[in-house]
Amino acid sequence: MNAPLPSHAMPEVAIRPVPAAMLAALQARFGERCSTSAAIREQHGRDESPFPVTPPEVVVFCESTDDVVAVVQLADKHAVPVIPFGIGSSLEGHLLAVQGGVSIDVSRMTRVIRVNPEDLTVTVEAGVTREQVNAEIRDTGLFFPIDPGANASIGGMAATRASGTNAVRYGTMRENVLALTVVTAGGDVIRTGTRARKSSAGYDLTRLFVGSEGTLGVITEVTLKLYPLPEAVSAAICHFPTIAQAVQVTIQLTQIGVPIARCELLDVNAVRAVNKQSRLGLRESPMLLMEFHGSAASVKEQAETVQALATEAGGEDFEWASTPEERTRLWTARHKAYFAGMQTNPGCRSVTTDTCVPISRLAEIIEASIADADASGLPYYIVGHVGDGNFHLAYLVKEGDAAQRATAEAASERMVRRAIALEGTCTGEHGIGLHKMGFLVEEAGAGAIAQMRSVKRALDPKNIMNPGKIFVL
Numbered sequence: 001m002n003a004p005l006p007s008h009a010m011p012e013v014a015i016r017p018v019p020a021a022m023l024a025a026l027q028a029r030f031g032e033r034c035s036t037s038a039a040i041r042e043q044h045g046r047d048e049s050p051f052p053v054t055p056p057e058v059v060v061f062c063e064s065t066d067d068v069v070a071v072v073q074l075a076d077k078h079a080v081p082v083i084p085f086g087i088g089s090s091l092e093g094h095l096l097a098v099q100g101g102v103s104i105d106v107s108r109m110t111r112v113i114r115v116n117p118e119d120l121t122v123t124v125e126a127g128v129t130r131e132q133v134n135a136e137i138r139d140t141g142l143f144f145p146i147d148p149g150a151n152a153s154i155g156g157m158a159a160t161r162a163s164g165t166n167a168v169r170y171g172t173m174r175e176n177v178l179a180l181t182v183v184t185a186g187g188d189v190i191r192t193g194t195r196a197r198k199s200s201a202g203y204d205l206t207r208l209f210v211g212s213e214g215t216l217g218v219i220t221e222v223t224l225k226l227y228p229l230p231e232a233v234s235a236a237i238c239h240f241p242t243i244a245q246a247v248q249v250t251i252q253l254t255q256i257g258v259p260i261a262r263c264e265l266l267d268v269n270a271v272r273a274v275n276k277q278s279r280l281g282l283r284e285s286p287m288l289l290m291e292f293h294g295s296a297a298s299v300k301e302q303a304e305t306v307q308a309l310a311t312e313a314g315g316e317d318f319e320w321a322s323t324p325e326e327r328t329r330l331w332t333a334r335h336k337a338y339f340a341g342m343q344t345n346p347g348c349r350s351v352t353t354d355t356c357v358p359i360s361r362l363a364e365i366i367e368a369s370i371a372d373a374d375a376s377g378l379p380y381y382i383v384g385h386v387g388d389g390n391f392h393l394a395y396l397v398k399e400g401d402a403a404q405r406a407t408a409e410a411a412s413e414r415m416v417r418r419a420i421a422l423e424g425t426c427t428g429e430h431g432i433g434l435h436k437m438g439f440l441v442e443e444a445g446a447g448a449i450a451q452m453r454s455v456k457r458a459l460d461p462k463n464i465m466n467p468g469k470i471f472v473l
Contacts, residue, residue, distance in 0.1 A: 013468055015100040018057045022078045026060060026102070029070055033061040044085050044103040048338075049093040049435060050349045050397070050405065056083060056097035061105045065181060065189060065220040071104055072218060072464075073187030079462045084214040086127060086153030090160060091352050092433030094213055098468040104218060106155055112136045113221065121178060121195050123223040126155025133224070142226040145170040148429065149335045155219045160431040161211030165334070168254075168387030169261040169293065170227065172429070177210050181221035185460040195223055208455070213431050214466035216459045230261075230293035234303055235321040235330060238310045243267055243286040243370065243382075245314045247363040250288065250386045252309050254359045258302055262291035263387030267370075270337050270381040277340035278333040283317055288386075289334055291327070334383070341381045341394055348379075348396040351408040355419035356390040356428030365422055369393055369415045376411050378404060390428035417442070432470045440471065 026034045035041070036058055045055030062068045075082045081101030088095060097103065109127035116122070117140040124133060129151045133144045148157060148164035156162075158180065163172035170176070179193030192205035209216055240246040243265070250263055266274070266287045275282055290306060292299040307318050321327045333340075342350060357365050366382070373380045373393060384391025393415060395408035416426045416439050426432075426439035441449055449471055456463075456473065463473055 013099050013472075016080055017100055018080050018102060019078050022074050022080060023058060025074055026058060026071065030060055030067070033063075035059045035061075041103075043088070044083075044095065044105065045097055047088050047090045047093065047095045048350070048352075049091055049096075049433070050351050051093045051096055051434060054096035054098055056103040057100050059085075059103045059105055061108055063108045065183065068104060068106070068183045068218050068220050069187050069189060071102060072183050072185070075102060075464050076185060076187050076462065079464060081464050081467050082218070083466050084126075084155065084159065084218050086156035087129065087150065089150040089152050090156065090433065091354075091430045092427070092435040094160065094431060094433040094466070094469060096434060098434070101464070106218075106220065107153065109155075109220065115140065116195065117142055117226075119195060120226045120228075121223055122226055123179075123195075123221060124154055126153060126158075126218075126220050126222060128154050130154065130157065137226065140226075141229055143229050144176075144224055145227055146173055146176055149338070154222050154224070158210050158219055158222050159212065159214050161429070163385065163388075163390070163429040165262045165264055165331075165385055167385055167390070167429075168263055169259060174207060174210055176225045177206060177222055178225060179223035180206055180209055180219055182209055182217040182219055184217045185462065185465050189220075190217075193223065197225075211431070213433065213469050215456060215469055216465055218465075230299075232296040232299040233261075233291065233293055233327065234299050235262075235289070235291045235327045236303060236306070236318060237282070237290070237321070237330065238288050238307075238315040238318045239283045239285045240287070240310075240313070240315050241285065242314075244363055244367055246286045246288050247366055247386065249306075249310050249313045249315065251359055251362055252313075253306055254387055256305075258305055259294070259298075260290055260302060260306065260387060261293040262289070263385070264289040264334055265382065265384045265386040265391060266334070266337065267382040269379070270341065270383050273340040273344050273381060274333040274337055277336060277343060278329075280329070280333055288315075289330060291331075337381070337383050338394070341396065345379055345396040345398075347399055349399045349405075350394045351397055351405065351412055352392055352394040352430075353412040353415055354390060354392040354428050354430045355416055355424055355426060356388065357419050357422045357424030359389045361422040361424065362386060362389050362391075365415070365418050365424070366391060368418055372411050372414055376407050378408055378411075385428075388428075389424070413439075434469060437469075437471055
């Protein structure tokens with residue numbers, strides 16, 4: 001078995017060039033939609049991770065499942081890597097062409113194929129974004145709740161098993177994808193799952209591909225669960241003297257079963273950043289941003305319970321945001337926290353780590369991670385979907401400063417190892433990509449990694465599907 005890589009190391013592998021015959025075939029098939037432009041290649045060779053740009057040799061803009069089939073069949077014939085690309089918002093190096101090859105851009109695959117409001121399902125192409133889904137179904141009285149913050153593509157969200165701010169109430173992509181259309185490594189089209197809410201038919205291939213990060217096939221269509229829009233929605237913010245008090249309230253409301261829809265933590269650094277960017281005028285102290293869904297009576301009851309818990313724990317300035325405009329203003333600021341933090345240190349890169357632990361251990365890991373972050377001397381901020389034990393710590397380092405990068409990576413590694421020691425996971429929603437391959441070995445163990453490799457080799461014997469991600473073959 002290969003030794004695990006440090007979290008910030010790029011794997012040393014050979015580039016597998018695109019042969020002239022394959023490039024000519026792609027150009028003949030796709031014309032202007034096949035690009036070798038340096039600018040386009042560079043765009044498809046970076047994401048929001050701290051890794052350097054690693055561009056593919058060719059970018060193909062696909063507009064249908066048949067287009068993807070054509071690219072993959074050529075890649076299979078010539079044993080050339082293919083890397084699916086949606087919006088480019090991933091954080092762990094998923095999109096980097098570490099072995100060269102072809103980037104399959106699905107951002108033009110934006111058809112909403114079928115809406116079935118009576119069954120609470122919708123089927124979309126992989127390039128449809130989460131905001132587009134909700135815009136398309138606005139008149140049905142339904143919505144799609146998975147909200148990772150960025151306006152990510154549905155294909156990318158399925159591939160990384162994304163979750164986000166609503167996961168505490170509605171679950172993650174794992175629970176909300178019913179069926180997929182996938183182009184396999186051999187260029188065949190398979191369909192996994194159905195629109196039925198449950199099935200006992202054979203292996204659960206849908207769950208195998210959800211979270212596979214493009215390493216087993218290219219997702220081209222996704223069938224999603226939808227939910228009725230709640231009768232009443234209310235949001236609230238509450239400030240705390242310390243982050244420990246805010247986390248304790250989160251733990252209590254989760255343990256007593258308050259069906260809160262969203263529960264987000266912002267530390268003082270994150271509040272300061274969103275204040276500066278969005279001019280919110282929030283008190284600059286640790287803050288919980290919460291949202292309640294349900295009937296008017298149940299929302300009122302939930303909110304009163306949380307307010308009582310918060311007050312008892314030392315919470316201050318509990319404020320309501322009942323109008324859609326005010327709720328949107330607050331949640332827009334939360335969604336922009338990543339870029340707001342970046343703007344506090346122009347020219348920086350973010351080394352962002354997310355972990356998830358059992359809710360009872362949340363205070364322990366956050367307090368230890370804050371102490372470590374303070375000791376590092378680097379600027380940082382914390383945000384988190386803390387209602388399900390998931391939080392993010394972002395270190396801001398000067399681009400090109402190797403010493404700062406090493407300090408941030410070392411602190412991030414300690415935080416991840418804390419999470420694993422507390423029976424948590426190295427990533428709650430970002431995925432493994434390049435950044436966390438070593439941690440996956442520590443978390444899952446050698447036997448589980450060997451089984452994952454067996455699956456990969458069986459479904460992708462030429463190792464052309466986003467090679468070099470999750471683990472090294």
